[in-house]
Amino acid sequence: MEHRKALSQMPENLKKYLLENELISGKPLIFAEADMTLECEFLHHVLILTDKGLTVGSAPELTKELIKNAPSPKQEREWERYAFENYPLDRIKKCATDSLVVGGVLRLELDGVERPLCAYTNAYKGGINRICDVLKLLMDGKDIPEDKLFREERIEKCPKCGRRYPNRDRKVCPKCMDKRKIFFRLGSFFKPYAPQIVLMCLMSVLTAAMSTVWPYLNGSILYDGVLSKNKNILFLDKIPVSDFFILLGLLAVTMAGCKLLQQLFGIIQGRAVARVVPNVVSTIKKKVFGSIQRLSVSFFTNKRTGGLMTRITADANQVSDIFIDGIPHVLPNLFTLGFAFIVMFSTNWILALTAVVSLPIAAFISFKLQPRMWHYNSKMHQTSRDYRARFNDNLVGARVVRAFGMESHEEESLSAENDRTYDAQYSAMKFDIKFSALYEIAKSLTALLVWGVGVCFVLAVFKPQMTYGQLVTFTGYVSLLSDPANFFSHIFRWWSGSMTAAQRIFEIIDAKPDVVETTSPVEVKDLKGELKLENVTFGYEENREVIKDVCLGVPAGKMLGIVGKSGAGKSTLANLITRLYDPNSGHIYIDGTDIREMSFADIRRSVALVSQETYIFRGTIFENIAYANPNADKRDVLNAAKAAFAHDFICKLPDGYDTYVGTGGRSLSGGERQRVSIARAILADPKILILDEATAAVDTETERNIQSALEKLSVGRTTLSIAHRISTLRDADMLVVVEDGKIVEQGTHDELIRKKGTYFKLVQIQNEALKLRGIGD
């Protein structure tokens, strides 16, 4: 039962074949695939690890078609044609992987000779690393933790159509995603504005109606009725006016009225749009921002958040575009199209057919070429963005540019960038001209054809005879057709693009935080601050552990110093104790309660972190300090600032505690920022205080001040102090030395010095460095 889950990744028929033919021995543990030979050829490999050894099977022939993340057909493999080789555990001495530019190589030491086994591309990296990890454990005779075997395989294909996900980190199949569902979900954003939307639709239908009346007025009625002084045309006989001049005047007024009404409807529609769009866009942004706040820290360290805000804004606009310029126009366009068709076909079906046959040419040109146009435009925007960025670099780096005397070099490279912008603009314009010309020609072609054939009708070459006014009306309708035709040729692509943008937005809104608050938290009262870590293992990425099996205990009110080189995993420990991340295995307890059982509010209240990254947000200094405790009054804030040695520098600022800081405000120095964050921590009054290189960025004197502030602060609190400057840890009750994610030494300062191990070495090196500095001075 145990290994069935892990083996479920292994094709059933392979398992059956291997067992029937006794090609593997022992209990199958884990399965992986590879796709390359060492001679750079593509060849499918399967690797099966049992508790007795490793079996590698290679396909009989090279892979002919490389299908990476495009749609791929389901493949049936003929296992009996595979060549299997068995490597018993007792022959394997070492197992390792080498990373290549793409993928890697798996190597084993067999009978004393190290040899490569197979190569693989990125898609198979995870599986091979896992097999290597488990094999190492087997060789060491260690127990294999269950999660090594049970780890979920990444799903990389759409379960519906078998298409590989174009992006492995986003399990979204662009083809199968339910666009209709997304559409209706989006609709919910517009629901509060239903009256405005109805008004918008109504207005656009009215506008369309007005435009369909127009050809009648300026064609049949104007030419055949009023100008020909013919009362039999349409409803002119019903107007009790005999003077055709007055009729002409009336017609002019009607036509002007028509245009005026059209404008009026346009204005009403525009106002409704102006009300709806910004509101919907801001609702979407609010929702996205709200859910971002809920997400765990890991979301932000993930690379896909690059340019998050720009993307959200662009996506939100794209989504609302379709609702404003797309959907409301479907009805009026259909209306125009239908109405024009009916009138055209009832007037003269041959002429109507002429128009209908030639009209799609223009729509087709637009359908085919418009996307290229968009592409040229985006290229143009890209280059001008690059130019601006380059220009900005130059301005920001002005000091460096001048210090190295690189002014002329900068000028040259900026002008090269400028040339690229010019080229992109030039080719975009060139294409635009080409496109417009072609499109207009195609459109004029239709008009010319209709005019040409139409004239034959007017001159009675073709029967039935048409009047001139009828022809004008007719061509008027033909030109009315081109907009809807163009609209419908794009709407589907447009819709699809908008739904993709919406999907991206919903992905953020729906994203589940990795660190989830328990639904029934244990109530904790009067915390003492005893901290315990039990077999904690953690890694930010799959297969890369940063913290390995760490056990730690800090009695309430004591100070623990954590020493180690950079990259040893010290700050990661702080991240785990504040529960920014959850450990992969093991537990963290505060006063005997697993922090996973505690509410976020309780954890945040009992643990405070002062780190080297100080966060000063836009607002006054008072607000910045009171951030941790919004109920704090002025006196509390003053006390905290005083305790953090921040009061004096704040007093010297002209606006005192009301000084506006953060982006756009007054900038504080590193030490000042540090002290503001310490004041914030003091105000939070936590039971457990974590100082992560809290004094790393400041000068010696400031450090001394901050140090005494911290000493005051740590009285009666459990303190974890992380530092690479050992001098700051002298007062610690206990010290641990972390190396490569593990605790290698533990004890008091004196004990560790006596031990003459890593800690002793670090102390010696730092003392020597100080001496050297003394000489230099």
Place this chain on the structure above:
Amino acid sequence: MSGDILKDEQQKAEQLLAMNMLTPENAVFRETAGGFVAVTVNGEDKGHVNVIRTFPLSDADEYLSVRLPDGKQEEIGLIEKLTDFDETTVEIISKQLKLRYFMPRILKIIEVKEQYGYTYWTVETDKGKAKFASSSGSAGAVIRHGEGAIVKDSNENRYLIEDISRLTPKELKKLDLYL
């Protein structure tokens, strides 16, 4: 005692700072029984090593870094110019470089299609027909590489176009928007 530790550390630092140039005079490369590159420097056998290009795009055969394969992958030395070595050495090292920097060469661009926000490529490579997707919009799906270009798919696999000027006008048109 403390003096020893300091000397030790200083030595380590000096080793890290030194530019150890490997030349035919001080380094002998050989192939191991398993098919790896191994090196002996000044008579000291360093065993199996990895050879890495420091300028993989602009200069493939100059300044190669020779490193230990495991642990911290310490650098043993730099080869200034691979061609300074004898033919066998060049062959052994080239074989390893070929695998490390392997990318299928694109011989023909059959189709580049933009769909659902991704660019789907169908190309003919020296290793057979290949289909892959790159995310459109993101800059850097195609990076220029000398006369040619490298296409990166969304799984970070790479494909090489050796010489853009050798593409047919039709292929160039398909590629144009991404360059």
